Amino acid sequence: MALVPAPPFPQAEFRRRVNAVKQKMAAQDLSALVTSDDSHIAYLTGYTAKSGYVPQAVVVLSDADDPVFILRRMDAPAALYQTHLGKGGVIGYAENLVGNPEQDGFDAVIDFLGDSRVSSSGVGLEVPAQAAQKFRARLPAARFHDVTGVIATVRAVKSDLEIEMMRQAGAITDAAVTRAAEVLRPGVPEAEAAAEIIAQLVRGTDGLASTALASFFLCATPRTGTSHIPWADDVLQAGSQVNIELSGMRHGYVAPLMRTFVLGRAPDRLRRVHDAEVAGLEAALAAVAPGRTCGDVAEAFYSAAEARGVVKESRCGYAVGLNWAENTASLKLGDPTVLKPDMTFHLMLGNWIDEDFGYVISETFRVTESGAEVLTGSPRELFELI
Amino acid sequence: MALVPAPPFPQAEFRRRVNAVKQKMAAQDLSALVTSDDSHIAYLTGYTAKSGYVPQAVVVLSDADDPVFILRRMDAPAALYQTHLGKGGVIGYAENLVGNPEQDGFDAVIDFLGDSRVSSSGVGLEVPAQAAQKFRARLPAARFHDVTGVIATVRAVKSDLEIEMMRQAGAITDAAVTRAAEVLRPGVPEAEAAAEIIAQLVRGTDGLASTALASFFLCATPRTGTSHIPWADDVLQAGSQVNIELSGMRHGYVAPLMRTFVLGRAPDRLRRVHDAEVAGLEAALAAVAPGRTCGDVAEAFYSAAEARGVVKESRCGYAVGLNWAENTASLKLGDPTVLKPDMTFHLMLGNWIDEDFGYVISETFRVTESGAEVLTGSPRELFELI
Incomplete structure (x- = not known):
């Protein structure tokens, strides 16, 4: 052949x-x-x-x-x-x-x-x-x-073909989030859960597989204050919190997502952070439109979250697409980058608050003619796995 | 916590x-x-x-x-x-x-x-x-x-603790090679096989999991002449050849391995290349001893393989350990690096002969007081999966 x-x-x-x-x-x-x-x-x-x-x-x-x-x-x-x-x-x-x-x-x-x-x-x-x-x-x-x-x-500005590739990656991302909700259970080694979620990322969904494995992070209690550990030599417990960041990958293109899971009921503090961050997330997405700046979007996030008592130190996102972060614009206060249709961003709201406490949520979106379109379909939940 | x-x-x-x-x-x-x-x-x-x-x-x-x-x-x-x-x-x-x-x-x-x-x-x-x-x-x-x-x-010279970490990685490597022999079958999408093999790498074996995923390559017919494609959007066929390079990883340490699989009987040409490369591999390992040079080991490989009609253009290995290649010594003709006990190498005999034909085999070894010790246990077979 x-x-x-x-x-x-x-x-x-x-x-x-x-x-x-x-x-x-x-x-x-x-x-x-x-x-x-x-x-x-x-x-x-x-x-x-x-x-x-x-x-x-x-x-x-x-x-x-x-x-x-x-x-x-x-x-x-x-x-x-x-x-x-x-x-x-x-x-x-x-x-x-x-x-x-x-x-x-x-x-x-x-x-x-x-x-x-x-x-x-x-x-x-x-x-x-x-x-x-x-x-x-x-x-x-x-x-x-x-x-x-x-x-x-x-x-920075994507073609329709590139956006379609990111949508395919996003469908795989969603399948992996669903798989995470199935396999994260007390008594399961972190590596065992990671193996199942990563296998889903590789095999993909609906006949479309990833073409390579993108970055994968699983930071569980007591490591929820860390952001970039793939997983640890440890076993999940009842009550453990698990912060996940992952993406499908199609020919280099990604649509990353972060979600937080609890093996039980969410503690009040975690629930409050989640509610504030989701409010910030929705405010940020609502602020997206051609002609606005990355700084405007960040301002919307930080204002809404801080009004609910949650401060996040790090930037709230970055341009994303081919091989994850694209090192052009950041969603941060003062970033003057003017949004144009078909720019794509990872609105990254990971918030590592204390050494041993952090929370994550994110969306990957594209700028449309009039607003933002999220490229994945995972619910914006704090997943309580009972 | x-x-x-x-x-x-x-x-x-x-x-x-x-x-x-x-x-x-x-x-x-x-x-x-x-x-x-x-x-x-x-x-x-x-x-x-x-x-x-x-x-x-x-x-x-x-x-x-x-x-x-x-x-x-x-x-x-x-x-x-x-x-x-x-x-x-x-x-x-x-x-x-x-x-x-x-x-x-x-x-x-x-x-x-x-x-x-x-x-x-x-x-x-x-x-x-x-x-x-x-x-x-x-x-x-x-x-x-x-x-x-x-x-x-x-x-370059490893401690006993580092060697032990590489042995742990090597046990995971072996488990993944075994898994590959189970899942590589006609009709299986390459990504599906990759998902199963990678899941094995992540979950590990005998209670020891990888701590991160190392590089992974699966180059199947008609891509056996390529060396660094993770896998392709394609389906394995009866008669397909599959070249695999993978490793378990323990806290950064690896023990990589390459093996070649055929979904059926190996064609004569492939069998001849395999026999020559295994002869070269064994000659190279026999040439390892403190005081010898990397060039000496390479000379042993190339001589034995070429005596059996197989020429390999690329170097036949490199120092390995933490995060795979260590960018110090190469197993290649003329490399003057003097071997010392507890240096570790990937004797990498991947041979991409034609645009559409290549073959791979390798071993990870450490230099002992008197010779070489291979850190994995996978058989040096051309795997015929009937």
Whole structure:
């Protein structure tokens, strides 16, 4: 059986994205742009295989329809499978650049630039700082520009196809939340519950599976004041509280969700925090509209929650989509980012109040023409598992 | 319930590690060493929560028994839970350093150094290059040294406690290989098989569960020429070949394994490759002994495999342990690293021969006083699932 390409989107979608980047390049008079960011590579090509632990980069050329992807030769077949680039657009570099203190895969990228006609023109770089030094040293005639953030800005507004991918991820997210409510019981080891919930995330729902496992956190009593522990070597008890953060993943796209579960009746303090946070959540969603800012949404959340006696120190969300957090806008007071239709955010209301007490709830939403649309269907409950 | 610390090793083990780093510091006249590497942080403290997507760093001080861990305030409770550092050794930085283009968590690390007595002495740095620039700019009186690789070198030789943790991970690895042989069947979606195997990795075996999920790859026909795809949106067929790479994980420690499965009888070509690679594997293990080099082990593998007609382009392994690959030595021709007892390696014989044909097998071993000890028990079979 031959390897037949199966990219996650049609070629026209990737060309639309590449063209948007090329417009940004034209504004800075760049004939080439080099990015080694895993998420940007996925955005521009569809490639999501996990080879980014060695150098690899996509080069967008102003005079070419499609980018060129330079990666370790061992990983080139995955690039042929997951992208539309074809053999002309995928360059596998030799194994002597791996585990070699003198040269690495970025030298192959530099060789490619040196061999093409960009070496004396403007080149945008979004690579680690040490690699950037090597580009400058080895291509002294080129004018290099740091383009960190340029592709991220392009990515902020999603296409319909991307939104659909996030909806698929969200359906899997919902199935995993449902599974959590089934398996979280006194006497169950945390790892056993995690195994069942993670299995649901992988196998997905309604015939659509995750294509990789996204981040997963299960922080149970007495660790509900922690935020990023996958799970612990511990057994759930009657009365335990369990804070979960998870997401399905479709070709890199996620729709994350946090929910809080109690193995019994919720204590009064937890119930009060939940009520205040849900009020804040609804106020935040109601504040979403094109033309408003991320800061406006945050203001709505913090005002409503604080009016009910709950203070949250951390930001209340961030831009989300490909490979989870997108490192552009934050939902926090003063963030000036103006909302546009089809921007997507994780309204993240995890609140780690004391060392041993925290509460979590969140929604993933997209900005619509007039408001917010939540991309998952899980109820906004404090789940009491009796 | 209060948060009671539950670090993965006793305090004496971490002090042994820190003392070994302090000896290296003394040789370079450093009064402080700063590392932001997730694996080094885990090595020096036991912290494995997944918060490294924002800046965080451990500072080893030459005149203190224990290091100081500076991380986002939201994550400080996880540090109190997973380490022996206590409140005096964990500094949570404020939320205004997150999603802020002007300042980030490294500024909190710099503030700490500036407030202590190290600011005009030697300071070792192992942080991203852009962060290093900020250290130099904000602490002009200090003498900074790039100490990349120093802690990695200390980590290369494992303690008995670390080897035991890798054995525990290896037992989970074996259970997952056994589970794979049960669930890989014609008609099963790849994601469904992955869900079952991953669930086994999470829940573990014999009462010991993984503490997080390590990398997982399932590359099936027609994608056996790829190496780093988690799994695909596809259904296994009669005759499909499935290449798997996985590991259990105990508090960051892994013992990875690759095995090849066929849903039916193995074709002749695959059988020949398997026989040659197993011969190479056994030759490589027989070549392991203190005083030999990584290059010697590689030479033994390539000679034996090539004598049987199989060429492998990529290196045949790498140092392994905490968070998988350790980026020190490689099992490749010419690598001069001298083997010492209790070094650990992933003898990684994945061989992606054609775009649509590859084969995988591997072992994780430790160097003993006289040879090699494999840390898992899975048979070295080409699994024919009839």
